[in-house]
Amino acid sequence: MQGIASEKKALTFQELVFRLTKFWADRGCVLQQPYDVEVGAGTMSPDTFLRVLGPKPVRIAYTQPSRRPADGRYGENPNRLYRHTQLQLILKPPPENIQELYLESLQAMGIDLREHDIKFEEDNWEWPVGGAWGVGWQVMLDGLEITQFTYFQQCGGMDLDPICGEITYGMERIAQFLQDAPSIYDVVWAVEPDTGRKVTYGEIQLAGEQQWSAYSFDYADVPKLWEHLRLYEAECLELLERAKGFGEMDRLALTRFPVLGAYELALKCSHVFNLLDARGAISVTERVGVMARIRALVIGVAKAYAAQGEALSSMAS
């Protein structure tokens, strides 16, 4: 059914990202860069996980390459990737017309709503390791899930007030859908303006998919991964222990205290866990215990972050 997509020229992968980020920038969002530590989702970036805590309003958008080792398919599955690109949006507090804005953003990407079937189907996202959960929908476009739309209720084990609206787009899915490409690797990433050459997704990402999959399923050194986990965890716990002394710190020490550094160690633990899991190194029952350890780190960071913020504002007053 090639005719359908070629009638209106579908946007390239790169144009879709431009269009969407510009759409949200025009509506007040700060465009942040993707976080540069391995994360499994845009939610795990501190630009979401920590910024949704506390009272400060936030309007922020960023693309976020998201690594999920267990989803690796050596570049052979046309629909599943080791690392996919989310477009993450946080609106805190959520505007009254957030759903209408979302639908407009789809139109900005060239989706004519009159030619498609859009449904908001119940899907309540949760991230137990982060003590986070919300209420919301998966947005279905002609049977394909393209967006997770969530009103966060809790994060880091704490009730949120104000809450935020989180909108997470799956960019590969959207591009593959709009371009009607049989495989993600056929998706046109960009068209060189001078030569007209089409640069495909495969050209940019296939090698990564092949090699990351091989690393996580076949090459990753399990004892060394456990050691990494242990070391990151220990260091994170030490920092969290020291964070208990906020009351005794002067302003400079308090401002500089590396809660964000502790969070990065926790993120490392989470990624190493995902690698161990993909490698088949964690049994079903062991899993519960390891996740509890990581949860303790992540929630500990969230609480330290909140405490740091409170300590700083009470110093100011």
Added chain:
Amino acid sequence: MAEFLFEIGLEEVPARMIAGAEKELRERVVAMLERERLVRAGVAAKSFSTPRRLAVWVGEVAARQADVREEMTGPAVKIAYKDGVPTAAAQAFAKKAGVEVSALKTVQTPKGEYLAATAVKAGRAAAEVIAEEMPKELAGIYWAKNMVWRAGRPERFVRPVKWLVCLLGNDTVPVSFAGKTAGRESRGHRVLHGDEPVPIVAPGEYEPALMTAKVMADVEARRHKIRKALDHVTRAGGRTSEPALRWREDHGLVDTVTHLTEWPTVVMGGFEPEFLPLPEEVLVTVMRDHQKYFAVERDGKLAAHFLTVLNTETDAKGEAVIRHGNEKVLHARFTDAKFFWEFDQRVPLTERVALLEKVTFQKELGSYAAKSERVRAVAKKLAEKSAKRSAKLDAAALDDAARLAKTDLTTDMVKEFTELQGEVGGLYARAQRHAEPVAAAIYDQYRPAGMEDRIPRTAEGQLLAISDKADTIAGMFGLGLEPTGSKDPFALRRAANGIVKILAEGGLPLTLGDVADAATADEKVRVKMEVFFAERLEFYLREAKGQAYDVVKAVLAAGANDVRDAVARAEAVTAVRGSEDFAAVSAAFKRMKNILAQAAEKGIKIEHGKAHAGEVHATQRQLADAAGKIGAQFKANAARHEYVPAMELIAGLRGPVDAFFDQVMVMDPDAAVRNARLALLAGLVETFSKIADFSEIVTAG
């Protein structure tokens, strides 16, 4: 009198919650209006809903509450007036009644003259009452999951509230809730109508106004439209040269899509016939559970088509786009499934047994390989017992099935579609040419999934299912991980319920004691399991068999080991309990038990078969004779589980029993006479007790 309309507009409500909330809103609104004397009982009311709104229409609402007149009595006239002047008491009463002192009346009572007054509670305007009461009713609606969204978290509701409409006649009623105030503007279909408000001129115009705005607010009309569209599109999609296509009925899915749409239409799509050889279980799980598609069949067999219900209507071009998108998604999912089906079978189930060493069942209980070995052993014991009791079964097939039952946990298909575990194992077993009884047993091993679900179809399947569940229960109990009041994380109750149901409805000659015995060598654990099973048998008799609480108690007191026997006894007791004869005998039985208990308390030992010199009272001899006459027949009936005739025999003893108690004193001063009478009673009680402890049966009066 005027028509009334209320609508609350929301962001998309979960489909599973809408029907319950729609009903609750209607009931609350009507109850509130009745309570506030604004409608009469039985007033006409109708409710509406879509994913984005709940609404209620009520036919005749008064514009104002009627005044309420209440006759009040005050203090005695004696103390109300002093020298003709009203006292403080009179004034206080006048104030309480809301009237002038001069308007007070007097009334004669037996105790003398008292002050009286007619208090008039002025009726309030309906609009005022409704504005005050509606927010409370809205706040009270039950939601399985709700959320906060406004700063300060002032209220919880299922989703953010977007608008309110409230009309009494043609006037708006200013109901406020969640930061919104009601007006007369609703909203139409997001895409087909757009953001323009939809004014509702009068309550009766609600439905038509929304229809014009491409919203079908009446749920049953929408459901009907969906069903008709499914019929129509399926017919139109077939070719006249072939047998007709039919869509596969699925009431649950029809319900879901009804609650996912405001303006439904249906599109049929297709998939590659190369996927049809895949098992139907897999194809249908993907279509129904993952994509909410209806399956299509031709001559009862799955055809390479599906139906999807859209929340929009569009032209042929739009439909082509939507069809193509859905086909692509389904193709991708089926491709994965086909890949798994083929890739998984490169390693046949027999070669996966070793892989189970690496799959942990439970930390202390070891791997699934260890579990499978235990289950094999339990199954073997139970099979041997069953065979000894003449059950027909294929022990070799059972053993194979037990060995292979869990191997599907290592397959990609089960990792992707976890809900298909067991069934996928059975399908792979069949595809890999294992004997049919082996495949069927593996397929059914997790049944029954609940009280409504069927049990395994074959004896081997039943034994495998029982053995697997019993092993899990024994293992967890051994670790002290029994279920508590509110927590049962390993679903042990469900497992035990399954064992009871299989024994009740299958043909296996096994008791709960046999199962516990085979599952563990630890005496403490075995006892705990038996108690647990008895509890589950009680649950089964009450919930699945609908037996009354006292019947269940009585029947289980006589034995909670043989499930089918307990069921038969319960049914017999229930059948007979209504009869007068039975009630009388049951009462007599209680009496006998009490007497025997008294005797035991007094330390009196009963010696059976001890003859005594002296007269035997006529009624005593008649009772003994009557009991002796039915004795053999009773035993024969009981042995064949024919408890209704057995109970009828007992009921037939009513005459002799009544006569005996009327004329005879059991606790005769003569020890020998007393002993003979107690022995007679003890014999009767012992015999009847085999059916049930009749003293537990509640009789009227």
